[in-house]
Amino acid sequence: MAFHDGTSPLNEPSHQLSDDARGYYTLGEPLVDPVAPTGPIKDRWTQRKFDNRLVNPANRRKMSVIIVGTGLAGGAAAATLGEAGYHVKSFCYQDSPRRAHSIAAQGGINAAKNYKEDGDSVFRLFYDTVKGGDYRSRESNVYRLAEVSANIIDQCVAQGVPFARDYGGLLDNRSFGGVQVSRTFYARGQTGQQLLIGAYQAMERQVAAGTVEQFTRHEMLELIVVDGKARGIIARDLVTGAIETHLADAVVLASGGYGNVFYLSTNAMGSNVTATWRAHRKGAYMANPCYTQIHPTCIPVAGEHQSKLTLMSESLRNDGRIWVPKNAEDCTKDPRDIPEEDRDYYLERLYPSFGNLVPRDIASRQAKNMCDEGRGVGPMVGDFRRGVYLDFAEAIDRLGEDAVREKYDNLFDMYERITGENPYQVPMRIYPAVHYVMGGLWVDYHLQSNIPGLFVTGEANFSDHGANRLGASALMQGLADGYFVLPNTIRDYLADTPKLTKIDETHPAVVEAQASVEDRVTKFLTINGTRSADSFHKELGQIMWEFCGMERSEEGLRKAIDMIRELKAEFWTNLKVLGTADSLNQSLEKAGRVADFIELGELMCVDALNRRESCGGHFRAESQTEDGEALRDDSEFAYVAAWEFGGEDAQPVLHKEDLIYTAIEMKQRSYK
Ligand SMILES: Cc1cc2nc3c(=O)[nH]c(=O)nc-3n(C[C@H](O)[C@H](O)[C@H](O)COP(=O)(O)OP(=O)(O)OC[C@H]3O[C@@H](n4cnc5c(N)ncnc54)[C@H](O)[C@@H]3O)c2cc1C
Numbered sequence: 001m002a003f004h005d006g007t008s009p010l011n012e013p014s015h016q017l018s019d020d021a022r023g024y025y026t027l028g029e030p031l032v033d034p035v036a037p038t039g040p041i042k043d044r045w046t047q048r049k050f051d052n053r054l055v056n057p058a059n060r061r062k063m064s065v066i067i068v069g070t071g072l073a074g075g076a077a078a079a080t081l082g083e084a085g086y087h088v089k090s091f092c093y094q095d096s097p098r099r100a101h102s103i104a105a106q107g108g109i110n111a112a113k114n115y116k117e118d119g120d121s122v123f124r125l126f127y128d129t130v131k132g133g134d135y136r137s138r139e140s141n142v143y144r145l146a147e148v149s150a151n152i153i154d155q156c157v158a159q160g161v162p163f164a165r166d167y168g169g170l171l172d173n174r175s176f177g178g179v180q181v182s183r184t185f186y187a188r189g190q191t192g193q194q195l196l197i198g199a200y201q202a203m204e205r206q207v208a209a210g211t212v213e214q215f216t217r218h219e220m221l222e223l224i225v226v227d228g229k230a231r232g233i234i235a236r237d238l239v240t241g242a243i244e245t246h247l248a249d250a251v252v253l254a255s256g257g258y259g260n261v262f263y264l265s266t267n268a269m270g271s272n273v274t275a276t277w278r279a280h281r282k283g284a285y286m287a288n289p290c291y292t293q294i295h296p297t298c299i300p301v302a303g304e305h306q307s308k309l310t311l312m313s314e315s316l317r318n319d320g321r322i323w324v325p326k327n328a329e330d331c332t333k334d335p336r337d338i339p340e341e342d343r344d345y346y347l348e349r350l351y352p353s354f355g356n357l358v359p360r361d362i363a364s365r366q367a368k369n370m371c372d373e374g375r376g377v378g379p380m381v382g383d384f385r386r387g388v389y390l391d392f393a394e395a396i397d398r399l400g401e402d403a404v405r406e407k408y409d410n411l412f413d414m415y416e417r418i419t420g421e422n423p424y425q426v427p428m429r430i431y432p433a434v435h436y437v438m439g440g441l442w443v444d445y446h447l448q449s450n451i452p453g454l455f456v457t458g459e460a461n462f463s464d465h466g467a468n469r470l471g472a473s474a475l476m477q478g479l480a481d482g483y484f485v486l487p488n489t490i491r492d493y494l495a496d497t498p499k500l501t502k503i504d505e506t507h508p509a510v511v512e513a514q515a516s517v518e519d520r521v522t523k524f525l526t527i528n529g530t531r532s533a534d535s536f537h538k539e540l541g542q543i544m545w546e547f548c549g550m551e552r553s554e555e556g557l558r559k560a561i562d563m564i565r566e567l568k569a570e571f572w573t574n575l576k577v578l579g580t581a582d583s584l585n586q587s588l589e590k591a592g593r594v595a596d597f598i599e600l601g602e603l604m605c606v607d608a609l610n611r612r613e614s615c616g617g618h619f620r621a622e623s624q625t626e627d628g629e630a631l632r633d634d635s636e637f638a639y640v641a642a643w644e645f646g647g648e649d650a651q652p653v654l655h656k657e658d659l660i661y662t663a664i665e666m667k668q669r670s671y672k
Pocket of ligand 1: 068069070071072073074091092093094097099100101102103104105106107108109110191192218219220221254255256257266267268271272274275311313435436457458459460471472473474475476478
């Protein structure tokens with residue numbers, strides 16, 4: 001790995017010749033990050049923090065910020081901005097901020113502390129993340145993420161987050177995929193929960209202090225834009241059904257990811273795209289929507305009526321060995337009866353340097369390949385077996401069952417409760433499932449979208465993970481954004497607050513936003529068709545998984561777009577929503593979310609169709625090496641695809657932001 005300081009470009013802008021998505025989009029102006037920093041990469045963030053304007057504490061009290069989301073990204077931001085003295089309004093649709101999806105995160109959070117003295121550094125975390133993302137992320141953002149990673153751990157320890165410690169009392173680390181160092185901090189298999197409790201406590205302190213106002217069971221259904229600037233939201237009180245207007249000087253969306261567009265995913269059941277999609281329809285660009293992460297270690301689908309998939313944390317790949325039988329005829333045997341010489345530890349065979357710790361995209365694709373070859377295990381679902389073994393027998397022999405239990409007990413218990421099999425005795429069965437989205441609203445270096453005053457943090461933005469996120473990096477990003485980045489960038493915007501137009505609920509833009517939400521709610525309730533929103537969602541998910549899932553092709557994506565358009569037409573004529581608007585009505589909530597998922601699904605397919613290359617989680621059948629690995633095409637696609645909403649039933653507009661590297665040379669990824 002050559003070290004470059006970041007002062008001169010190492011690649012040329014790409015030039016796209018292919019045009020698979022012609023007819024589905026129009027080409028817009030190129031996009032440039034207006035606040036992209038320059039100079040030596042290690043100084044960029046320090047310099048920017050210094051250059052950004054300050055707001056004096058007495059003025060902060062007069063400034064207001066709406067934050068949609070109370071997961072790690074939103075909770076951390078609310079706590080920090082509240083502590084700084086701004087007036088914060090915090091929203092979530094759950095009954096408590098503590099139920100945000102972040103609570104589900106199991107495995108850990110990365111930080112370049114180098115406690116193990118195994119060669120880690122800020123530059124190595126930066127390098128691993130850009131390489132892991134298949135050179136499709138912005139290097140300045142990723143370097144900043146690596147730089148602040150160490151502060152996150154200090155902050156959380158100070159809050160009392162009970163990270164695992166070694167015998168001597170130092171914080172312990174483990175390894176995650178795509179890296180050769182141990183930099184993942186963890187709290188057994190409940191890291192997200194412990195981190196969220198830390199952020200929640202910090203936020204509640206501000207609630208008590210009066211700087212943060214909390215609105216639970218409120219769903220944002222529209223963004224208010226006045227004179228081109230984000231000035232508020234329309235939210236529905238999910239208990240009373242009241243449609244409320246909330247105004248502020250700036251709006252932050254920390255609303256999480258949209259993996260549930262696939263219906264079956266490891267995301268919380270409520271995770272959805274509505275907050276960001278509504279903002280997209282109001283002008284915010286949606287970047288790289290097709291970049292989806294399919295996680296290799298999930299409990300396989302067991303039948304037709306399932307509505308949720310469960311993750312088995314990637315941390316298990318530290319000690320578990322992944323294999324399938326060498327011979328298809330052994331697939332129905334008890335795995336304990338298959339001798340060593342008849343097992344294919346295929347990741348160790350194909351990628352000897354990284355073995356079972358290859359990045360997620362690679363591990364997922366190889367699991368699919370093994371099952372496609374007819375060597376999958378477990379029950380038949382449809383016409384083939386979707387499962388590979390994750391085996392702890394060797395680790396139990398080496399470390400003892402107690403040591404394995406100490407590291408992973410809640411994960412093993414969860415597996416046993418769901419499958420009825422004891423993983424201390426029988427290998428776990430796992431299969432890839434949708435888990436995370438790298439796509440999200442486009443943001444600049446300040447995490448501001450192209451709508452001034454609209455900031456986007458955490459999984460809801462596109463910024464740091466390129467085409468594939470490394471394990472334990474989402475928690476790092478959410479907390480980096482919330483505790484350290486946003487508070488330093490939003491103040492530069494808020495410094496201009498006195499120049500903002502004074503508005504109230506009678507402003508025409510506010511009235512229009514409120515009316516549009518009311519009309520939409522009425523529409524859902526009066527279509528009076530025969531199908532539930534859930535049945536549309538399930539059908540959408542099947543289309544997305546089949547044609548825009550682990551492998552995508554030109555033919556399949558075209559077919560998917562046609563199918564989604566038909567589904568959309570049926571949705572708006574044959575939807576049935578029971579109940580009324582003025583009470584708790586989960587069918588109504590679901591209808592709005594599914595309507596947005598359908599539109600997002602189409603854009604994801606158009607984005608995937610346009611990108612005729614394979615990179616990270618985006619595998620185009622037309623672009624692979626002779627041995628079936630993803631083949632990236634930097635000459636045509638080294639850009640961020642930022643999509644502008646083109647209008648109702650009109651084509652989306654594609655803006656391309658070139659990815660120019662100055663600190664890392666782009667290389668074809670290899671983990672062999
Ligand atoms: C099972 C699982 C395990 C994971 N494990 C790890 C791990 O070990 N390490 C790691 O780094 N990453 C992990 N991830 C990924 C990580 O958990 C998420 O990317 C991250 O928690 C997202 O945080 P967030 O704050 O951006 O959003 P979320 O935690 O999803 O929070 C979203 C918030 O937005 C609110 N919201 C959304 N829409 C609206 C709306 N319209 N109106 C009002 N409120 C709204 C919600 O109420 C919620 O409060 C895991 C993911 C899964 C699915």
